[in-house]
Amino acid sequence: MRASYCEVAIVGAGPVGCAIAVGLHRAGVQVQLLDRRRFTPDDADYDTRVYAVSPASARLLDALGVWPSIVAARASPYTHMQVWEHDPTQALHFDAADVRLPVLGHIVEHRVLQQALLARVPAEVLRVPAAIRACRIDEDAAVLTLDDGSRLQARLVVAADGPQSPLRAMLGVDVVGADYAQTALVCHVRTQQPHRETAYQRFLDTGPLALLPLADGGSSLVWSTTEADALLAMDDRAFCQQLAVATQHALGEVLECTPRRPFALRFQHAERYAGPRFALAGDAAHVVHPLAGQGLNLGFGDAASLIETLSRAHRARRDPGSPRVLGPYRRARAAAAREMLLVTDGLYRAYRFQRPGWRWLRQRGLTLVNELTPLRRALVQRACGLSSSDA
Ligand SMILES: Cc1cc2nc3c(=O)[nH]c(=O)nc-3n(C[C@H](O)[C@H](O)[C@H](O)COP(=O)(O)OP(=O)(O)OC[C@H]3O[C@@H](n4cnc5c(N)ncnc54)[C@H](O)[C@@H]3O)c2cc1C
Structure with missing residues (x-):
């Protein structure tokens, strides 16, 4: 069977893969988005699954032209957050007004998000159902073999195929991780x-x-x-x-x-986020505990960074699969994920100790954050995915 060709092939049409495909297509990059499953409009599989979408993620979705249809379908804004352990009257309070934002985020159902993103993927870009059977990295292309025996050559392949990521395994990238x-x-x-x-x-x-x-x-x-x-x-x-x-x-x-x-x-972290002719994004690169509701936001951070990196390379006619082009993405996103893994894993562990001394320390910590407005503000900014200059 003859091989087809594209500049960037993205494997996995979950929220992260879709966002990258939409962004690159808008930047004029010739892109193909593959998923092993066929998407149906009434895909109720994820009905109960929702995401806390941060303001930074909402900005990305807005830039991709997706956010208005999400808001029109169903998105629930939240302006406050309360966190406590034993005594609700001692709860830590976060308020959107602390960071001069209208909201701290929006709760969005997986189905609403997925369909709004898929609606922006042009028909000629999406290839479903298409599962990857093998991936070979040559000097000037990544060569994907699909289940039907056909082949797709790309100058860069992006693994956005979720936590188990078959493509990551084919690329020989190891992960460190453990079950919670x-x-x-x-x-x-x-x-x-x-x-x-x-x-x-x-x-x-x-x-x-x-x-x-x-x-x-x-x-x-x-x-x-x-x-x-x-x-x-x-x-x-x-x-x-x-x-x-x-x-x-x-x-x-x-x-x-x-x-x-x-x-x-579980928590999971890939040992490399990019290499010759490949990049990892979303849960294929990192999985964090949902206690901070940041897993997908981290993935959208990858998407925003990859869209910017590859759009710039496209404008400058540079090779998107070269280690020089991908180096900044690899370093920046691995650092962002490590930070989030440390925070979520640290919180998970800190709250497992049940000795009275630890309880007292945690309550003191919450009270302190409540009392120190600049610290509380800094925490909210990080959770919203904003830098200090944004607020
Ligand atoms: C209980 C729970 C609650 C959570 N709550 C939040 C929250 O509030 N906020 C938040 O930000 N995050 C949250 N997360 C994390 C979030 O669910 C994930 O980070 C997010 O779904 C990852 O998206 P993704 O696009 O990277 O991967 P996925 O959504 O897993 O998509 C991967 C895609 O790849 C496809 N695929 C897989 N293998 C192949 C193959 N061989 N060939 C072709 N296609 C393939 C799959 O069909 C799928 O469509 C939560 C997670 C859990 C478990």
């Missing part, structure tokens, strides 16, 4: 009291629990816990009661819940 002793339970709930555009997070002895405000007045639950099996085995009534207790009735009683979906949690 927690499973995330995800579902939507309806509560007695309104959420007031506030995201709530409580650190329990068994793991962190987050309630994220939804546009329909309900909340999305992400409960990372060592007791997932017991919580999954409960009937809805018992689960709702247990959740109300676990949240210390922050939103009153929990009235209803949708079916709970479990997600195994």
Whole structure:
């Protein structure tokens, strides 16, 4: 079979791969986006899966022309965040006004985000279903062999094919990582009291629990816990009661819940983010604990950086797959991911110690952040993906 050709081939049409494809196509780069699954408009698979999209990610989506259709479909802004461990009256409060922003972020369903991005990918760019069987790196091209036996040559191949990333394995890139002793339970709930555009997070002895405000007045639950099996085995009534207790009735009683979906949690970091004729992006490069809701935001940071790097190379007629072009991307994004891994993994570990001395230290830490406005402001800026000059 004859090989087809493109400048950049992106494997994986999840949110990160789609964003890169849209950005590069708009910059005039000849791009192909491949995914092993066929996307259908009523893809309900991820119905309960939502993301806390940071202002920096919203800016990227806006620049790609995607954000208005997300807002028109369904996006729930949140302006406040409350974080506590044992005593809700001592909660740490974050406020969008602290950083002179209208919102701290938006809660967006996976399905809404995915469809808005796919709608911006031109038909001639998207190749689905197309799974990769092999990848060979030659001096002047990466050569992909697809499941149907056809071949695609590209000057650069981008692995955006998720945490298991078959392409990363074909490229011989190792990962460091480990499973967390927690499973995330995800579902939507309806509560007695309104959420007031506030995201709530409580650190329990068994793991962190987050309630994220939804546009329909309900909340999305992400409960990372060592007791997932017991919580999954409960009937809805018992689960709702247990959740109300676990949240210390922050939103009153929990009235209803949708079916709970479990997600195994791990941290993972690729040993290289780019090499000759390849780059890694999104979960193919890094997986972080969802306690800070930053996994996809980190992936969108990769997307923004890669779009800028490759658009500049395209304008200057430079080879997109050369180590010189990819070097700054490799260094900058590996550093950003390491920082996020340190924060999320550090928080995960800090809250696992249950000795009274540690509890006291953590509560002092929260109180201190509450009292020190500049420190609180700096934390909010980082979570929003903004630099200090943005606010
Ligand atoms: C419980 C939970 C809650 C989370 N909450 C948040 C949050 O609030 N905010 C946030 O920012 N992040 C959150 N995350 C993280 C977020 O889900 C991920 O970071 C994000 O989905 C990664 O997107 P991606 O495009 O890199 O990969 P994926 O969404 O995994 O997409 C990968 C794509 O590659 C395709 N693919 C795989 N193999 C092949 C192959 N061989 N050939 C072709 N195609 C292939 C797949 O079909 C898929 O479409 C959460 C994660 C979990 C587990």
